[in-house]
Amino acid sequence: MLTEGAVEASALAHTESPRTSRPRRRRARWGFVIAGLAIVAAVVYLVIANTGTSAEYYMTIHELQACSACGGQSVRVAGFVSQAGVTQVAAAQSVKFTITDSATAAAATQAMAVVYAGVVPDTVRAGTQVVVEGHYVSGVFHATTLLAKCPSKFQAATPGASGG
Numbered sequence: 001m002l003t004e005g006a007v008e009a010s011a012l013a014h015t016e017s018p019r020t021s022r023p024r025r026r027r028a029r030w031g032f033v034i035a036g037l038a039i040v041a042a043v044v045y046l047v048i049a050n051t052g053t054s055a056e057y058y059m060t061i062h063e064l065q066a067c068s069a070c071g072g073q074s075v076r077v078a079g080f081v082s083q084a085g086v087t088q089v090a091a092a093q094s095v096k097f098t099i100t101d102s103a104t105a106a107a108a109t110q111a112m113a114v115v116y117a118g119v120v121p122d123t124v125r126a127g128t129q130v131v132v133e134g135h136y137v138s139g140v141f142h143a144t145t146l147l148a149k150c151p152s153k154f155q156a157a158t159p160g161a162s163g164g
Helices: 004-054 061-066
Strands: 075-081 087-089 094-100 111-116 129-137 140-148
Touching (some): 061 075
Parallel strands (some): 111 140
Antiparallel strands (some): 075 129, 087 094, 094 111
16 A cells, blocks of 8 residues: 555656656747747848848939039939930040930939940930949049930830831
């Protein structure tokens, strides 16, 4: 027969077993929580660090002309090709054009001459929105990169208008 002390010891053994395993479960849960927070923090850091380096800002014509420290820096400027369009300079193998702050000549308040030596995208015409990157020297912007905004609306060509 079991004595009263043996029964109590047996009961204590059964009740202590779940108590000793609970702290292990809590420790395991806290371990997962901490590991999850570390992963989330690493992902947030990578997103913030990479977004800052890849985000590129461009200035308006007015901002560039008002900037006194921009003379020696490479900057990006957005604008519209003026109604005069793009002029080829044969001697220098470059193009000259003027960008304005508006697509229409009547609404334009700011203008800036641009010189670019390179391949001009086919979509660069009068009224096209462009972003130029380069240096602003003595009132003329010397572009090293010319980006044209793609048309937002494509239309099928009119039959017979292709010239072929």
